[in-house]
Amino acid sequence: MNYKLDFTPVIDGLPSLLLGCLGTFLLAICGMLLAIVIGIGGVALRDSALKPARWLVIAFVELIRNTPFLVQIFFIYFALPLTGIRLDPTPTAIIALGINGGAYAIEIIRGGVQSIPKGQMEAGLALGLHKAQVFRLIILKPALRAIYPSLTSQFVLLTLTTSIASAISAYELTSVSQRIESESFRSFEVYFTVTVFYFVISWLMMRIFAQFSARYFKYPVK
Known part of the structure; x- marks a missing residue:
């Protein structure tokens, strides 16, 4: 094997790669926020008295x-325009990530909600609180504390899933690396560097989640 390593194209493309990392972070964070909204709203509807709402969430x-996530993002980007709904690649990626993460968040959050003793809910209702207030003030925070490790692991996975957004040319790390590789033909150097970048991004996300949990849920930082 006579292959000689040459990281010059990677070094020349470093500013673009760093911007791609920023794009990945933005997609991940926006997708997570949307997933949390969908997750909490879905749990509220899943356990509501309205049967159609429950079946819709299920x-x-x-x-x-x-x-597959790839099929989901293709449906939003390529199929919805047939109905008159056209979205740019970045909003499409955020919506697809939020929907995908939200479906998993519903089940994770619901598991946490079901772990709360019914006596706490009944006590809240006995104090004159509405069901929405009981859910927000009594159930939600202890439930989130119980499922925080599972939820954050799912969000780290969602961060790595942003790479699939390159299939619709959303601006993120993988799409930038594909452009650099197609121009330089230095596949090993480009994708080795991108692998390191994704590892660092995942590590940073885990550290952010750990700091957040230490502050709000009193989990020790490891």
């Missing part, structure tokens, strides 16, 4: 969890 979770 169908949504089963559909998203049993179809």
